[in-house]
Amino acid sequence: MATRIKQLVGHIAPPIDMATPELWQEVPLAPPDSIFKLTAAYKADTYPKKVNLGVGAYRDDDSKPWVLPVVKKATEKLLRNEALDHEYLPILGLPEYTAAAAKLILGSDSPALSESRAVSAQTISGTGANHLGALFLTKFYRFNGAKKVYLSNPTWANHHAIFRNVGIEPVDYPYYNPDTISLDLTGLIGSLQEAPPRSVFLLHACAHNPTGVDPTEEEWDTIANVMLEKNHYAFFDCAYQGFASGDLDKDAWAVRHFVQKGVPLLVCQSFAKNAGLYGERVGALHIVSPDKDTADRVRSQLSVLQRSEISNPPSHGARLVELILNDPEMFAEWKQDIKTMSGRIISMRKELHRLLTQVHNTPGNWDHILNQIGMFSFTGLNAEQSKAMIERAHVYMTGNGRISMAGLNSHNIEYFAESLDKVVRGTL
Numbered sequence: 001m002a003t004r005i006k007q008l009v010g011h012i013a014p015p016i017d018m019a020t021p022e023l024w025q026e027v028p029l030a031p032p033d034s035i036f037k038l039t040a041a042y043k044a045d046t047y048p049k050k051v052n053l054g055v056g057a058y059r060d061d062d063s064k065p066w067v068l069p070v071v072k073k074a075t076e077k078l079l080r081n082e083a084l085d086h087e088y089l090p091i092l093g094l095p096e097y098t099a100a101a102a103k104l105i106l107g108s109d110s111p112a113l114s115e116s117r118a119v120s121a122q123t124i125s126g127t128g129a130n131h132l133g134a135l136f137l138t139k140f141y142r143f144n145g146a147k148k149v150y151l152s153n154p155t156w157a158n159h160h161a162i163f164r165n166v167g168i169e170p171v172d173y174p175y176y177n178p179d180t181i182s183l184d185l186t187g188l189i190g191s192l193q194e195a196p197p198r199s200v201f202l203l204h205a206c207a208h209n210p211t212g213v214d215p216t217e218e219e220w221d222t223i224a225n226v227m228l229e230k231n232h233y234a235f236f237d238c239a240y241q242g243f244a245s246g247d248l249d250k251d252a253w254a255v256r257h258f259v260q261k262g263v264p265l266l267v268c269q270s271f272a273k274n275a276g277l278y279g280e281r282v283g284a285l286h287i288v289s290p291d292k293d294t295a296d297r298v299r300s301q302l303s304v305l306q307r308s309e310i311s312n313p314p315s316h317g318a319r320l321v322e323l324i325l326n327d328p329e330m331f332a333e334w335k336q337d338i339k340t341m342s343g344r345i346i347s348m349r350k351e352l353h354r355l356l357t358q359v360h361n362t363p364g365n366w367d368h369i370l371n372q373i374g375m376f377s378f379t380g381l382n383a384e385q386s387k388a389m390i391e392r393a394h395v396y397m398t399g400n401g402r403i404s405m406a407g408l409n410s411h412n413i414e415y416f417a418e419s420l421d422k423v424v425r426g427t428l
């Protein structure tokens, strides 16, 4: 009997061998996230003229986070609604939100919507949409033997990790030409042509992070044609709709054009930047299928994946965005707020270009500062110069020469231009 109990107990809780370390004691220390590390270093810096150009969040002219007036209005309206409770949302999210979000990115006249071919899931912001999309690929995308997902080189730092987390080792495709500080269209088209048929290409729908370099409409069309020829799949990441041009429809052009042309695709959408809802984690994944029947099956499988990942998404941010998108007055006001943010960024681009070219006569061509789009700009500074900007000028930027234009304002832009000029001349 004693032996029997020992056997059972032993089975339930095997004795720990004190000589061997517990599993977690062998976990290696991971390096800190580079952007969060940069922010911590900026915060610890006591230099009065320090500038933070690392973080990808909008700041107003006083370097402060900006709560959009329309978001304040929507919040007040929500608070007054006594019918609201804290029940779970459906697995794929708040239906009024996902339907409006799909219209916003695909266009209200989209054939994918009128033919009921688009399936939408509310996600944990854009990151969650990327994750759910990547997970979906691992389960249901026929990779044709070679599992290939292509990411632009460079890309948002988190893309590689998101795909690796679900067991996909992504491959880079050329995107940016450092010599011309512009799009490497030849390299990109070459990659599309060389990739095995039915590969997945992750494309930034607008305001490419980190380069700020987007294809023109003509270039997008060329890309779409090669993707159709090769039966590739477009994995659109759209984290900045409205932020690039100030116009929500214009920034959705590439996605809508691909849908019109029949390129198979999915879209990851985020309301972090364009609604200033960073911490609310409001996003969506939209998968466009060839027909309604496929879409229904896709929806059923997305529900299964979502259920095991997060069960159901959070409600507050989705309710705010749903109010803004579905109320014509608030929608109009939101568009104005977007113009305020994108307009300030565009004015910073113009001013920086003016200071470099007309005040300092900084060596080199600085037209890319004007031509690039969205929150980020690739200055063209190399790793050594970027490091010098942090260490000697207290200007915090990433090692690849990327700056967030939203970190510039009327108080710090002259100091930044002066520091940039010095680092280029080697006198910093």
Ligand SMILES: Cc1ncc(COP(=O)(O)O)c(C=O)c1O
Binding pocket: 056, 124, 125, 126, 127, 128, 156, 204, 209, 237, 238, 239, 270, 271, 272, 273, 278, 283
């Ligand atoms: C290209 C890109 N995709 C996705 C995201 C995800 O943002 P979030 O999860 O905050 O919506 C970001 C954020 O910086 C981004 O730059």
